[in-house]
Amino acid sequence: MSAKLETIGIAKSYGETVALQPTDLTVQAGEFLTLLGPSGSGKTTLLQMISGLVAPSAGRIEIAGRDVTHVEPGKRGIGMVFQSYALFPHMSVWDNVAYGLRMRRQSREEVKRAVDDALTMVRMNDYAKRYPQELSGGQQQRIALARCFAYRPSVILLDEPLGALDKKLREHMQSEIRRLHKELGATFVYVTHDQDEALTLSDRICLMNQARIEQVGTPVDLYDRPATRFAAGFIGHSNLLEGAVDHERGPAGEPILLTAGGRVPLPQRGAAMPGSPGARHCLLLRPEAPRLVEPKSGFLDGTISDIVFFGSDTRVQLTLSDGSHLSVRCERGLSPCIGDTVGLVWDPHRTTLLSA
Ligand SMILES: Nc1ncnc2c1ncn2[C@@H]1O[C@H](COP(=O)(O)OP(=O)(O)OP(=O)(O)O)[C@@H](O)[C@H]1O
Ligand SMILES: [Mg+2]
Numbered sequence: 050m051s052a053k054l055e056t057i058g059i060a061k062s063y064g065e066t067v068a069l070q071p072t073d074l075t076v077q078a079g080e081f082l083t084l085l086g087p088s089g090s091g092k093t094t095l096l097q098m099i100s101g102l103v104a105p106s107a108g109r110i111e112i113a114g115r116d117v118t119h120v121e122p123g124k125r126g127i128g129m130v131f132q133s134y135a136l137f138p139h140m141s142v143w144d145n146v147a148y149g150l151r152m153r154r155q156s157r158e159e160v161k162r163a164v165d166d167a168l169t170m171v172r173m174n175d176y177a178k179r180y181p182q183e184l185s186g187g188q189q190q191r192i193a194l195a196r197c198f199a200y201r202p203s204v205i206l207l208d209e210p211l212g213a214l215d216k217k218l219r220e221h222m223q224s225e226i227r228r229l230h231k232e233l234g235a236t237f238v239y240v241t242h243d244q245d246e247a248l249t250l251s252d253r254i255c256l257m258n259q260a261r262i263e264q265v266g267t268p269v270d271l272y273d274r275p276a277t278r279f280a281a282g283f284i285g286h287s288n289l290l291e292g293a294v295d296h297e298r299g300p301a302g303e304p305i306l307l308t309a310g311g312r313v314p315l316p317q318r319g320a321a322m323p324g325s326p327g328a329r330h331c332l333l334l335r336p337e338a339p340r341l342v343e344p345k346s347g348f349l350d351g352t353i354s355d356i357v358f359f360g361s362d363t364r365v366q367l368t369l370s371d372g373s374h375l376s377v378r379c380e381r382g383l384s385p386c387i388g389d390t391v392g393l394v395w396d397p398h399r400t401t402l403l404s405a
Contacts, residue, residue: 051079051236052113052126052203054099059108061094068094070261071108078113078203081230081237085247086257087283092240095257096206099238100129112204128202128235132212134193136181142168143177146196153200167199170232171225187218191225198233205233208240223249244284248272256280272335278403281333288375289403290332294323303397306332309371311349314397323402331403336364336378338399341385347392351375353385367391 054076061068069091076082084092097103099110101122109118117125136145146167150160168174171191181189190210197205210226211219227250230237241247247254248268256263256271256279263283264276275281278289292308294315299305304315304323313332315323323330344350351367354374363379377393379385 050201050203051234053078053111054204054236054238055111056095056099057109057111059095059098059105059110061091061098061103062106067260069098072262074255074262074265076204076236076238078236079234081227081239081250081252083239083241083247083251083254084257085241085244085254085283086263087242090257091260092242092257093208096208096238096240099204100127100206101125126203128197128200128205130190130193130197130205130207130210132209134181134189136189136192136196138181140180141177142173142179142181142184142192145181145192146199149196150200163199163201164195167195170198170229171195186214187222190214190222194226194229198229201233202235204236204238206238206240209242210239211241211246219246226250248284254284256283258283274401275333275403278331281401281403286336286376288334288336288377290334292330292332294326294328294330296326306330308332308349310351310369310373313348316397316400316402333401333403334375334395335399336376339375339377339393339395341365341377341379341383342392342394344390344392347394349375349393350390351393353387353389353391356385356387367393 056072056074058071058073060071072095084095086092094103098105101120105118109116111117112125143164146164147160150163168177171194173188173191173195176184176188211222214222223246239250251268253265253267254271255265258279264271264280271280271284275284281287290306290308290313292306295305295307295312297305299314305312306315315332317323349369351369353365354368355366357364364376365379365385367375367377369375
């Protein structure tokens with residue numbers, strides 16, 4: 050069971066502070082949408098207005114086509130999970146999960162079936178008689194999820210639910226949350242400031258910055274086609290090459306950007322068009338796009354100033370002639386040394402043009 054969610058011009062101010070500018074956002078029924086952004090960008094504010102815990106200063110919210118702006122939180126068909134599990138310490142796991150259902154005055158049999166189902170779903174059946182303090186952090190978070198799932202809300206809001214867990218457990222719980230999203234079929238709106246988590250989990254990401262939406266798109270859209278420098282910088286590692294469009298074109302007629310480190314080809318598509326000679330631009334070059342070649346045989350030359358091993362790959366840091374740095378993924382088998390001078394080539398279509 051899932052429902053479409055829509056915010057229309059929803060906004061929030063606290064006195065002089067604008068917590069969220071007027072925001073239009075549509076989340077499709079059954080979709081997994083992540084609100085991603087730095088601290089203070091308005092993620093929790095947006096989520097809390099959807100839940101009904103915070104009243105908007107302007108705009109409206111629709112769930113399954115119904116205006117719920119003035120409907121109380123318990124009657125919106127929404128479930129919430131927070132970073133702090135907020136389990137009742139004096140109640141067993143089973144009673145914690147049953148609590149909300151009993152509040153909804155469901156029959157004894159209905160409650161039992163729903164609690165058992167929810168505990169099975171999060172694989173915590175064997176822990177039903179324990180108390181929260183007898184569980185690990187990851188187990189407590191599973192119970193918090195079960196408590197929310199038990200009454201089968203059609204929209205589930207999750208605010209940094211894995212924030213308190215260590216990296217290994219977080220990654221495990223991420224795949225659990227993906228599985229649960231599929232099993233439940235509900236609409237998920239998930240808040241995180243962790244870009245890797247957003248890329249892994251989401252059907253679409255809504256990137257937020259300074260109380261507004263910066264860009265909405267699939268993880269691939271945001272990684273390959275960031276619309277702004279902020280988006281390019283927030284998701285993945287980005288090298289930004291700045292310069293002006295050259296008067297002369299390249300050998301194949303391609304437009305050229307004159308950067309401090311050298312002349313580099315421009316892609317002929319993307320968010321921004323190359324424009325006329327002299328126009329200033331910024332080119333996004335992801336670390337995995339370039340290939341190391343002999344010096345003077347590529348677009349740019351650089352000197353290796355650092356080598357960082359990441360386990361899955363090795364990154365070399367290059368210092369260009371103007372003193373700026375580029376981070377480049379190094380293929381396995383190559384063994385660069387600090388101090389070596391190397392050239393760089395890449396397919397221009399693997400770069401993205403951003404307005405300077
Ligand atoms: N009750 C409040 N009173 C005044 N200002 C508030 C209140 N709640 C939030 N704000 C402000 O609104 C802005 C957005 O806050 P919000 O909690 O939505 O950010 P966030 O993106 O969730 O950040 P974080 O990643 O740190 O949780 C911040 O500048 C914050 O200080
Ligand atoms: Mg927050």
